Every structure is written in structure tokens, then in C-alpha cells.
Amino acid sequence: MPHSTSYPVLPKSRILVTGACGSVGSTLVKRLLNDGHTVCAFDNSEDGLFKLDQSEAHRNEQLRVFLGDIRDLGRVTQAMERVNYVFHCAGLKHVYICEYNPLEAVQTNVTGSNNIIKAALDTGVERVVFTSSDKAVNPTSTMGASKLLAERLFIAANSHTGKHRTRFSVVRFGNVLNSNGSVLQIFQRQINEGCPLTITSTGMTRFFLSMDQSIDLCIQAAQDMCGGEIFIKNMGACDVLALARIVTGDSRKFEFVEIGCKPGEKLYEELVTDIESLRTIADGNTYIILPEAKNFWPENIVNCLSKYDGKKFINKPVRSDNDILSDESIRSMLIDAQLFV
Numbered sequence: 222m223p224h225s226t227s228y229p230v231l232p233k234s235r236i237l238v239t240g241a242c243g244s245v246g247s248t249l250v251k252r253l254l255n256d257g258h259t260v261c262a263f264d265n266s267e268d269g270l271f272k273l274d275q276s277e278a279h280r281n282e283q284l285r286v287f288l289g290d291i292r293d294l295g296r297v298t299q300a301m302e303r304v305n306y307v308f309h310c311a312g313l314k315h316v317y318i319c320e321y322n323p324l325e326a327v328q329t330n331v332t333g334s335n336n337i338i339k340a341a342l343d344t345g346v347e348r349v350v351f352t353s354s355d356k357a358v359n360p361t362s363t364m365g366a367s368k369l370l371a372e373r374l375f376i377a378a379n380s381h382t383g384k385h386r387t388r389f390s391v392v393r394f395g396n397v398l399n400s401n402g403s404v405l406q407i408f409q410r411q412i413n414e415g416c417p418l419t420i421t422s423t424g425m426t427r428f429f430l431s432m433d434q435s436i437d438l439c440i441q442a443a444q445d446m447c448g449g450e451i452f453i454k455n456m457g458a459c460d461v462l463a464l465a466r467i468v469t470g471d472s473r474k475f476e477f478v479e480i481g482c483k484p485g486e487k488l489y490e491e492l493v494t495d496i497e498s499l500r501t502i503a504d505g506n507t508y509i510i511l512p513e514a515k516n517f518w519p520e521n522i523v524n525c526l527s528k529y530d531g532k533k534f535i536n537k538p539v540r541s542d543n544d545i546l547s548d549e550s551i552r553s554m555l556i557d558a559q560l561f562v
Contacts (some may be wrong), residue, residue, distance in 0.1 A: 228433075229440040230256050237261040237304045237346075239291055239337065240311030242269025244400035245352060245435055249308055252436050254280050263287040263300050264311070291333035298340040306443050307349040309337045312368070315402060316356065317483040319364035330367035331374070338378045341387050350442045351375045352435075353393045353451075355428055355490040355541075358497075362485025372451065379448040380518050388448035388522065393492060395428025395456050395541075397435050398558045404461065405560065408468050417476040418465045425482075426489045426541040429464075430456040431558035441507065447525035449512030453492050455503070457554055458541040467551050489542040493535070502532040508539065 236253055240246040241262035247269075253260045254277060262284060264270050270286045277284050289296035291311045301307065312330045313319050319326035334351065341349045353372050356365035378389045399405045404427075411418050430438075434454055442452040462477070469475045482488070493501050493508060500511045511529055515522070546554065 228437050229444050231258070231306065231440060231443060233257055234305035235259045235261065235303055236306045236308065237263055237287075237301055238308045238310060239263045239297075240309075241286075242266045242273055243310060244403075244432070245394075245397060245439075246308075246310040247273055248432050249310065249436050249439060250284075251277070252440075254283050257283075259283050259285070261285045261287055261300055261304060263289060263291075263297075265290040291336055292328055294336040294339060297336050298343055301340045301344040301346055304344065305347050307337065307341055307346050308439055308443070309334065309349065309351045312352075312371075313364065314354065316362045316364045316485045319367065320362060320484040323363040326363050326367045327370075330364070331370045334371035335374055338374060338389065341389075342378075342382065342385050345385065346387050348443050348446060349375070349387065349389045350439055350446070351389070351391045352439065353391050355393055355395050355492050356487075357393065358491040358494055361487050364485065376449050376451075376512055377514075379512070379522055380515070382448075382519055382522070388446060390442050390446040390448060391451040392435075392438050392442050393451055393453045394435055394438075395430055395454075395490065395492065398429055398431050398555070399560055400432065404464070405468065408465055412469060412473070415473075417478045418469065419480050420462055420465060420477045421480060421482050421486060422488055423462050423479055424488050425461045426458055426545065427461055428456045428490055428492060428541050429459050429554065430454050431554075433558070438507070447528070448522040449515060449518070449526070451497075451510035453508040453510070453539075455506045455508060456492075457546045457550065458544055459546050459551055459554075463546075463548055464551055467548060467555070489540055491541070492539040495538040498535050498537050498539070501535050502529060503535055504532075508535065 236258050242264040287300040313326050354368050357368035360366040372391050375389045438454050466475050
């Protein structure tokens with residue numbers, strides 16, 4: 222898998238990835254295998270696990286496949302035995318599907334995430350990273366609200382570690398370019414079929430990052446975390462209409478149909494709220510939101526978090542309707558992600 226020549230690498234470990242058959246999960250599994258880790262791939266898709274196992278057959282000594290559901294605490298606990306790191310990528314992510322199935326979203330994204338926390342504490346996992354979404358920020362959808370609750374559970378879990386060595390942190394993604402069900406895949410299908418591209422709203426903006434950037438962020442968080450931080454890539458804000466026009470290219474006339482927002486959708490997304498910005502630092506290309514309520518946390522976590530003391534806070538929200546990328550920057554973003562020729 223192509224990626225930057227310099228990227229974070231964890232010490233050789235046994236690592237569990239939930240949602241291992243999804244776009245981010247499967248890419249993370251392959252990166253970790255490339256780096257020499259033993260990887261436990263956990264998913265509720267038998268077919269997905271079979272295909273993942275077949276694609277990595279040359280490394281079957283490193284890969285362990287676990288069929289199970291994060292709603293099943295017992296199975297999750299079994300899968301975490303002797304694991305050092307957990308990347309929790311499993312979850313329901315489609316806004317309108319969660320909107321019509323809210324209890325399912327809660328059971329998977331909230332209860333399932335709580336099961337990850339319980340199992341990690343019981344088995345003595347060292348570090349656990351939860352992959353969240355910008356839709357968790359000031360949520361207007363069931364999916365976003367369930368992701369926000371999962372974030373809060375993960376951050377609060379650090380106050381319950383006590384004698385346990387386990388630490389919990391979060392990463393927040395924008396839209397991962399060309400992930401399953403993403404807007405780029407929809408556009409590409411419509412282009413192939415010769416149809417007008419469907420645009421939710423001409424005023425819609427979104428944050429985008431490449432798959433490699435999302436994987437780098439996960440591993441960076443596991444590497445650098447003290448416990449309780451939210452790590453966010455400083456990613457490009459993009460006008461979705463401009464993205465559609467650029468993806469269409471010069472080979473055909475650009476045509477689109479505005480279809481309106483689906484239930485729960487927002488015209489813009491946020492990575493950091495105005496309140497969070499008061500405790501958010503910028504470290505290179507990464508925003509780090511520091512935990513707020515840590516008065517009763519274990520002393521070693523609080524001491525570790527002191528490494529951020531004296532850092533300047535950004536003191537302003539990060540929204541996708543500000544600092545919009547130019548057409549040339551959008552084109553470069555797609556080229557860098559090897560998605561545009």
C-alpha cells in the first residue's frame with residue numbers, strides 16, 4: 222500500500238482491529254501486517270473475513286480472524302486476550318440508515334463501544350484508540366449523537382482505570398476519500414453510467430482526508446497518547462460541488478441534480494467546537510483536544526498530560542465552511558491520494 226516515506230510505526234505487538242473488513246479497518250490491518258505485527262481481525266462479516274484472510278494468505282502466521290459482534294461482550298473479551306493495542310473501527314456510519322434505525326445505532330455505536338472498554342480493562346490491553354467522526358461534533362443526526370456518546374465513554378474510561386494499565390483515546394475523521402459508500406464512489410458510479418451527478422446541496426461543504434492519512438492518525442494516536450486526548454488531522458475543507466466538477470474532468474459535460482439533504486445531514490461539518498477550541502492545541506498538522514474533567518484520574522495519566530502544559534490553544538472552532546480549498550488544491554488532494562488522473 223503506498224504511503225508517505227515517513228509514517229508512525231508501533232513496536233512489534235499483538236493488535237486487535239474491530240470492524241476489520243471495513244474500508245479503514247481493512248487498510249489498517251494490512252498496514253499493521255506490513256509493519257510486522259500479529260493482527261487480530263474482528264468483524265461480524267464472515268464473507269469479509271474470508272476475503273481478508275485470502276488476500277493476506279501469504280501472511281497467515283501473522284493474521285488471526287475473529288468472527289463476532291462488538292455487541293457480544295464475551296466474544297470481544299475472548300478476542301482481546303494477550304492483545305497490546307486495540308483500534309476500534311467497528312460501527313454504523315451511514316447517517317440516513319441510522320436515522321431510520323436509531324436503536325441499532327445505539328446498540329452498536331454506544332453499547333458496542335462500551336463493551337470494548339470493559340473487555341480492554343478486563344484483559345489488560347495497554348492502549349485503545351476509537352475512530353470517531355466529525356459528525357459527532359454538535360450532532361444533528363442519530364449517527365453523530367451515538368458517536369459523540371462513544372467518544373465520551375472512551376474519554377471517561379480513563380477515570381475508571383485505577384490499577385489497570387489501559388489507556389483510552391479518540392481520533393476524529395472527516396470523510397475518508399473513496400471509502401465504502403463515500404461520495405467519490407457515488408460520483409464515479411454515476412460518471413460510469415453517464416448520469417448527472419447527484420448533489421445534496423450546492424452549499425454543502427465537507428472535510429476530506431486520504432486513507433493513508435487516516436491510518437497514520439490512528440497509529441500516531443496509539444503512539445503518542447497519554448489517555449483522554451482526541452486527535453484530529455488538520456484536513457482540507459472542500460466545496461462538494463467543486464469536488465464533483467473536478468472529478469467529472471474535461472472529458473464530459475458537467476451535469477448535476479440537486480436532491481436536498483437527507484434526514485440528519487448538515488450543510489457543513491465541524492472538527493472542533495468553539496468550546497473545545499479553548500483546550501485544543503495544534504501540533505504540526507494535528508489538532509489535539511485535551512480532556513476536560515480529569516480531577517480524579519490516575520496520577521500517571523495526569524502527569525503524562527502535563528507534557529501539553531504551556532501549549533497555545535487555537536481558541537476558534539474548525540468548520541468546513543471556512544478556508545475552502547481552491548480547485549487546484551482539491552485536484553492535488555485527489556492526485557496525492559492516487560484517486561485522480
